[in-house]
Amino acid sequence: MRDSFYYFFRKTYNKIMLLLIFLLSLLATLPFFYIAYFVFQKGFSAINWDFFTKIPSGPGIAGGGLANGILGSAVMVGMACLAGLPWGVFLGVFLSEYRFHPLSKLLRFVVDLSVSTPSIVIGIFIYSLLVSFFGFSAYAGAMALMLILIPIIGKSAEEILKMVPNHIREAGLALGLPRWKVILQILIPGTVAMLFSGVILSIARIAGETAPLLFTSLGNQFFSKSLNEPTASLPVQIYEFSKSGFPDLEAMAWGGAFLLISFVFFINFSTRLLIFIRKPSYKNEF
Amino acid sequence: MSFKKGKMKQKTLIEVKALSAWFKKSQALSNINLLIEKNKVTAIIGPSGCGKSTFIRCLNRLHEEVEGAYLKGEVILEGKNIYDLGSDPVLIRRNIGMVFQKPNPFPGMSIYDNVAIGLKLSGIKKRSLLDERVERSLRNAALWKEVKDHLSRSGQSLSGGQQQRLCIARALAVNPSVMLMDEPTSALEPISTAWIEELIQKLKNQVTVVFVTHNMQQAARVSDRIAFFLNGELVEFNKTSWFFTKPKHSKSEDYITGRF
Numbered sequence: 001m002r003d004s005f006y007y008f009f010r011k012t013y014n015k016i017m018l019l020l021i022f023l024l025s026l027l028a029t030l031p032f033f034y035i036a037y038f039v040f041q042k043g044f045s046a047i048n049w050d051f052f053t054k055i056p057s058g059p060g061i062a063g064g065g066l067a068n069g070i071l072g073s074a075v076m077v078g079m080a081c082l083a084g085l086p087w088g089v090f091l092g093v094f095l096s097e098y099r100f101h102p103l104s105k106l107l108r109f110v111v112d113l114s115v116s117t118p119s120i121v122i123g124i125f126i127y128s129l130l131v132s133f134f135g136f137s138a139y140a141g142a143m144a145l146m147l148i149l150i151p152i153i154g155k156s157a158e159e160i161l162k163m164v165p166n167h168i169r170e171a172g173l174a175l176g177l178p179r180w181k182v183i184l185q186i187l188i189p190g191t192v193a194m195l196f197s198g199v200i201l202s203i204a205r206i207a208g209e210t211a212p213l214l215f216t217s218l219g220n221q222f223f224s225k226s227l228n229e230p231t232a233s234l235p236v237q238i239y240e241f242s243k244s245g246f247p248d249l250e251a252m253a254w255g256g257a258f259l260l261i262s263f264v265f266f267i268n269f270s271t272r273l274l275i276f277i278r279k280p281s282y283k284n285e286f
Numbered sequence: 287m288s289f290k291k292g293k294m295k296q297k298t299l300i301e302v303k304a305l306s307a308w309f310k311k312s313q314a315l316s317n318i319n320l321l322i323e324k325n326k327v328t329a330i331i332g333p334s335g336c337g338k339s340t341f342i343r344c345l346n347r348l349h350e351e352v353e354g355a356y357l358k359g360e361v362i363l364e365g366k367n368i369y370d371l372g373s374d375p376v377l378i379r380r381n382i383g384m385v386f387q388k389p390n391p392f393p394g395m396s397i398y399d400n401v402a403i404g405l406k407l408s409g410i411k412k413r414s415l416l417d418e419r420v421e422r423s424l425r426n427a428a429l430w431k432e433v434k435d436h437l438s439r440s441g442q443s444l445s446g447g448q449q450q451r452l453c454i455a456r457a458l459a460v461n462p463s464v465m466l467m468d469e470p471t472s473a474l475e476p477i478s479t480a481w482i483e484e485l486i487q488k489l490k491n492q493v494t495v496v497f498v499t500h501n502m503q504q505a506a507r508v509s510d511r512i513a514f515f516l517n518g519e520l521v522e523f524n525k526t527s528w529f530f531t532k533p534k535h536s537k538s539e540d541y542i543t544g545r546f
Contacts (some may be wrong), residue, residue, distance in 0.1 A: 167387070170386065171384070171456075175379065175403070175457070176378075176408065176460060177376070181407050185403070186403070
């Protein structure tokens with residue numbers, strides 16, 4: 001009798017805890033759904049053809065869009081990516097493949113620090129380094145984004161390369177290949193889908209950065225004529241329009257927010273899909 | 287040494303002299319002396335942690351790739367000490383193939399590329415030559431018939447036993463004179479194990495095989511020579527038939543009869 005009571009008690013207790021865990025998890029994700037719904041509701045109506053093709057019209061004037069901000073963001077994120085991608089991947093390679101190198105510990109510590117450096121600090125840094133001499137420009141914006149991007153890509157590349165079991169490396173070495181060839185021709189091609197996912201997730205991360213761009217590319221009401229002048233970007237436009245006080249500009253800001261969140265959602269979704277399709281299986285791992 | 291000089295008609299391929307190996311401060315091998323004969327299968331046996339794997343990893347300079355690992359002594363392959371100052375581990379390893387405990391085809395690489403990669407990365411680009419060497423290696427590894435119609439499939443799509451044969455083909459492709467195998471069947475089921483054992487027997491005409499096993503029956507079935515290791519020391523090195531019928535050392539007898 002005693003035993004069966006404890007059995008019943010234990011089963012019930014287990015069920016209650018399970019339910020609690022489920023409810024709390026649901027609660028934790030609720031804000032995201034609410035944000036998504038809120039941004040969709042407020043922003044979707046602002047999305048139309050003009051939104052992507054026209055530059056902002058003044059307050060009170062109908063029409064206009066965020067074309068200059070979208071273009072500026074794309075250009076700056078693109079430049080940051082071109083310069084930061086190989087740099088970040090090589091950083092990850094060093095952290096993972098030369099982890100016993102005397103410098104590796106120090107470097108890992110610095111990378112951890114720079115991942116958690118507030119982006120506004122990076123903005124101020126580039127401001128005093130470049131902007132105070134050469135003025136606001138897309139270059140400065142891209143430079144700030146790149147500084148944020150490199151340690152993120154480095155960390156993700158490190159984690160991905162560490163997942164490759166060590167005997168794969170040894171098999172390459174045992175074939176008489178130098179270590180750098182093992183890395184470049186075996187490890188990186190073998191994990192390229194996952195490395196690529198890491199890279200585009202970090203792009204999603206920097207695409208929404210506002211603070212560093214305020215100090216570096218500033219913003220522009222028109223299309224920039226060159227990379228050397230102040231350049232509009234989507235996050236800065238959202239920031240400025242939302243505090244403008246004009247209902248039509250605020251609506252435009254919501255549209256921009258909706259575009260950004262859709263972009264992030266799209267990127268996350270497509271990387272999941274990519275990993276699902278291309279993930280290498282180490283099926284003989286125990 | 288185990289052989290009387292007069293009886294040694296076989297050619298020696300590898301001569302191990304006073305080899306000791308360490309991982310940081312702990313010694314894994316002490317003063318190993320051993321002759322490995324050409325075109326024979328030598329089995330390295332012994333209980334877990336006795337230094338079997340460390341020993342064969344010293345034969346292709348893979349031991350030094352582990353953090354904190356170092357060694358003393360000489361390994362003379364075809365008359366040259368592979369640990370000579372200035373000898374290049376990369377070049378040495380091209381002459382010594384290795385197969386690992388877990389089948390490890392390179393991720394994301396086709397069956398063809400897995401076999402061809404050693405050749406490709408050492409500079410061979412001619413397609414016809416690559417095709418020929420890939421086919422020959424796969425035939426030698428007894429895998430050709432099963433994979434010839436889908437060479438472009440991923441190496442990881444094969445079964446465990448096939449993957450291990452693919453790894454053997456990969457190692458054979460660069461024409462090594464020695465093949466090291468570190469418990470090549472311990473991750474495989476019995477049928478694949480039998481395949482690999484048969485393969486080792488066939489391979490000894492082309493390469494000298496040194497393999498580690500923790501399975502004494504396997505060593506008895508496959509090998510010509512047995513080296514019995516215990517606590518980092520070579521206890522006995524003998525002809526396989528003699529080792530099992532009249533071992534020279536009482537510890538060998540204890541091990542054979544399962545008293546460990």
